[in-house]
Amino acid sequence: MQRKRVIIEGIVQGVGxxxxxxxxxxxxxxxxxVLNDSRGVIVEAEGEAGKLAEFLRVLREEHPPLAxxxxxxxxxxxxxxxxxxxxxxxxxxxTRSAQISPDTFVCDDCLRELxxxxxxxxxxxxxxxxxxxxxxTIVTDIPYDRPKTTMAAFPMCPQCQTEYDDPSSRRxxxxxxxxxxxxxxxxxxxxxxELVPAEDPxxxxxxxxxQGKIVAVKGLGGYHLAVDACNDAAVAELRRRKARDxxxxxxxxxxxxxxxxxxxxxxxxxxxxxxxxxxxxxxRHRVPSPISTxxxxxxxYFGVMLPYTPLHYLLLKDQFLALVMTSANLSDxxxxxxxxxxxxxxxxxxxxxxxHNRRIHxxxxxxxxxVMAGRALLLRRxxxxxxxxxxxxxxxxxxxxxxxxxxxxxxxTQDDRAFLSQHIGDLKNLEVFKSFERTIGHCEAILExxxxxxxxxxxxxxxxxxxxxxxxxxxxxxxxxxxxxxxxCLAENGxxxxxxxxIFDGIGFGADGHIWxxxxxxxxxxxxxxxxxxxYLPMPGGDAATKEPFRMALSLLYHAYGKDLPAVPLxxxxxxxxxxxxxxxxxxxxxxxxxxxCGRLFDAVAALAGLRERVSYxxxxxxxxxxxxxxxxxxxxxxxxIRREEGGWIVxxxxxxxxxxxDLQRGTTAARLSSGFHNALAEMIVDVCARVRxxxxxxxxxxxxxxxxxxYLTERALALxxxxxxxxxxxxxxxSNDGGLALGQAVIAGRMFPxx
Ligand code: ZN
Ligand code: ZN
Ligand code: FE
Numbered sequence: 001m002q003r004k005r006v007i008i009e010g011i012v013q014g015v016g017x018x019x020x021x022x023x024x025x026x027x028x029x030x031x032x033x034v035l036n037d038s039r040g041v042i043v044e045a046e047g048e049a050g051k052l053a054e055f056l057r058v059l060r061e062e063h064p065p066l067a068x069x070x071x072x073x074x075x076x077x078x079x080x081x082x083x084x085x086x087x088x089x090x091x092x093x094x095t096r097s098a099q100i101s102p103d104t105f106v107c108d109d110c111l112r113e114l115x116x117x118x119x120x121x122x123x124x125x126x127x128x129x130x131x132x133x134x135x136x137t138i139v140t141d142i143p144y145d146r147p148k149t150t151m152a153a154f155p156m157c158p159q160c161q162t163e164y165d166d167p168s169s170r171r172x173x174x175x176x177x178x179x180x181x182x183x184x185x186x187x188x189x190x191x192x193x194e195l196v197p198a199e200d201p202x203x204x205x206x207x208x209x210x211q212g213k214i215v216a217v218k219g220l221g222g223y224h225l226a227v228d229a230c231n232d233a234a235v236a237e238l239r240r241r242k243a244r245d246x247x248x249x250x251x252x253x254x255x256x257x258x259x260x261x262x263x264x265x266x267x268x269x270x271x272x273x274x275x276x277x278x279x280x281x282x283x284r285h286r287v288p289s290p291i292s293t294x295x296x297x298x299x300x301y302f303g304v305m306l307p308y309t310p311l312h313y314l315l316l317k318d319q320f321l322a323l324v325m326t327s328a329n330l331s332d333x334x335x336x337x338x339x340x341x342x343x344x345x346x347x348x349x350x351x352x353x354x355x356h357n358r359r360i361h362x363x364x365x366x367x368x369x370x371v372m373a374g375r376a377l378l379l380r381r382x383x384x385x386x387x388x389x390x391x392x393x394x395x396x397x398x399x400x401x402x403x404x405x406x407x408x409x410x411x412x413t414q415d416d417r418a419f420l421s422q423h424i425g426d427l428k429n430l431e432v433f434k435s436f437e438r439t440i441g442h443c444e445a446i447l448e449x450x451x452x453x454x455x456x457x458x459x460x461x462x463x464x465x466x467x468x469x470x471x472x473x474x475x476x477x478x479x480x481x482x483x484x485x486x487x488x489c490l491a492e493n494g495x496x497x498x499x500x501x502x503i504f505d506g507i508g509f510g511a512d513g514h515i516w517x518x519x520x521x522x523x524x525x526x527x528x529x530x531x532x533x534x535x536y537l538p539m540p541g542g543d544a545a546t547k548e549p550f551r552m553a554l555s556l557l558y559h560a561y562g563k564d565l566p567a568v569p570l571x572x573x574x575x576x577x578x579x580x581x582x583x584x585x586x587x588x589x590x591x592x593x594x595x596x597x598c599g600r601l602f603d604a605v606a607a608l609a610g611l612r613e614r615v616s617y618x619x620x621x622x623x624x625x626x627x628x629x630x631x632x633x634x635x636x637x638x639x640x641x642i643r644r645e646e647g648g649w650i651v652x653x654x655x656x657x658x659x660x661x662x663d664l665q666r667g668t669t670a671a672r673l674s675s676g677f678h679n680a681l682a683e684m685i686v687d688v689c690a691r692v693r694x695x696x697x698x699x700x701x702x703x704x705x706x707x708x709x710x711x712y713l714t715e716r717a718l719a720l721x722x723x724x725x726x727x728x729x730x731x732x733x734x735x736s737n738d739g740g741l742a743l744g745q746a747v748i749a750g751r752m753f754p755x756x
Contacts, residue, residue: 016130221364277384396750481508488744517597
């Protein structure tokens with residue numbers, strides 16, 4: 001006889017781990033017990049050596065679908081000779097919290113019951129079990145137990161309670177367990193908030209959607225606005241009511257068979273679509289397709305997700321090729337999640353509201369992913385992923401990192417793990433800022449962390465930096481934006497060494513006070529050197545240039561030609577009087593800060609190509625420039641000038657702009673112009689990296705920053721760099737945009753104050 005004590009850490013609570021241990025013990029024939037404590041799951045098991053070894057193998061290798069084990073420690077202890085195997089009462093919490101699992105899609109077992117007329121939960125929109133269902137969005141505090149969730153308001157009926165108490169049930173300690181007798185309910189309301197009588201609110205909603213109505217649907221982490229995606233008039237009306245919003249709408253389809261007619265899905269994309277996290281995946285659209293062209297104007301991709309709540313399955317079963325399921329918010333506002341607030345804000349957009357009485361505690365947007373070079377890249381890491389930890393290359397003191405401003409997320413670290421928050425949004429919006437503060441408090445509570453080190457962006461005016469400013473009793477680390485991007489990429493790839501960082505994005509505060517955004521760095525977690533960058537150019541009107549790409553185009557034209565601007569459509573469209581004004585701004589540097597931004601170069605080329613003079617959302621011009629590329633692109637390219645100055649390698653776009661202008665004057669297409677520009681960038685990256693390799697003796701390159709959400713550029717640069725013998729690191733687990741910045745800040749700050 002042998003006895004072992006096992007401590008299992010990771011996401012092991014609320015995911016059916018104890019019943020799994022219990023069932024394995026019964027099956028294999030070992031005695032002992034299992035319990036949850038603050039660290040995770042503790043097991044003591046006793047039996048003959050062979051059986052015990054088999055039991056431990058099963059625990060390690062066959063854990064339940066939602067569990068994820070981060071640490072597995074076993075030690076031998078003296079046998080005590082007990083009989084049978086039991087699940088013991090959870091122990092009171094010590095200091096460290098067990099991790100809470102992300103919200104998860106409906107498992108196959110629950111789905112089968114959902115559509116089984118004989119099942120007591122037939123068509124019950126809140127069906128769940130220990131393997132699936134809401135988690136992060138309903139947790140109000142720890143330990144993760146029903147009273148500490150928004151399910152506390154629903155006492156279980158005797159039948160549900162029996163399942164909850166039965167170790168052999170799939171619903172043993174499933175905290176959100178419920179049924180039609182005791183659980184949350186749906187109601188259908190009209191735009192004025194009046195009850196719409198309906199025996200089956202879901203069936204009635206589907207009917208309304210078929211009629212072309214707009215319905216606000218309360219989901220897991222917030223509200224969606226739904227319309228039939230094949231109904232042009234309905235989609236147009238939704239666009240009209242969501243005024244000024246040109247962003248593509250996300251789609252939801254029942255399964256891959258329904259996606260097939262309108263989008264191409266490769267193997268990686270199909271795995272991603274069907275994964276437990278259920279992100280929105282960007283898929284190349286088919287032309288023609290039955291989907292309304294207004295869903296994603298000027299885009300070659302549809303954002304598509306498969307259903308992730310029982311309600312979605314009920315809505316889509318046997319009907320609709322796809323529904324538009326776009327976050328229910330007005331531009332710039334956070335996704336609506338509180339009932340009163342949602343009805344008020346959405347009353348002018350939605351014709352009907354399909355709501356329920358389970359409160360959403362934490363607002364969580366849908367995650368967005370895109371496959372590049374055969375790997376998934378998260379563009380937005382939120383619902384389904386949060387709060388799962390990201391492993392760091394090593395343990396470090398606990399840090400709270402506050403991120404940037406526009407795509408705000410925050411990050412907590414504990415030992416060798418980092419917890420990134422859900423996507424919070426643009427902190428300049430007051431509602432979003434409140435949500436930022438709430439998220440910090442909530443994460444501190446559920447992670448049981450109160451870090452004494454706070455990291456923030458170097459930009460003194462970001463709301464996140466100002467938040468850090470007013471904190472007392474903590475050590476603060478101001479982290480340069482592009483250094484943080486670099487560290488974020490290294491952290492998720494587990495790289496400790498110094499590398500060459502190619503960091504291209506829109507805007508970040510530079511160490512010299514200028515606006516950086518096209519940077520070549522050499523460095524790692526403990527520091528960096530700037531070894532190259534795009535030539536500084538005036539950004540006429542500062543922030544206004546971000547919204548009006550034509551301004552940056554003028555700045556580049558001026559840089560390449562001086563005052564005598566060439567005859568291109570953009571220049572003619574602006575008109576002599578305004579042109580004079582802008583040129584003065586540029587020449588005299590009036591309200592024109594200097595920038596080395598690569599994002600702004602994209603803007604300029606998009607404006608020259610006649611795609612966009614103004615944008616309605618961040619990154620729109622760059623996105624549309626990428627979308628202008630047809631087919632495989634081609635080999636055509638434009639020249640950059642690269643020269644060495646005191647500040648490192650300077651990349652001068654003047655020859656590129658002149659070549660673009662000549663092509664334009666010859667009447668070239670936007671497609672050729674765009675692929676030529678992308679190819680030029682990729683070639684220039686390799687060129688500069690090769691020079692830096694000579695100087696610094698480094699052979700590894702990290703690509704980070706929002707520009708690398710661009711698939712064409714990323715794949716091209718990756719291929720060329722690898723061909724030139726470089727080892728290349730790219731993002732996958734966290735966004736390359738500012739949504740992943742907090743991770744990098746956290747690791748850099750952890751190294752700044754190593755001994756706490
Ligand atoms: Zn389930
Ligand atoms: Zn019940
Ligand atoms: Fe950035």
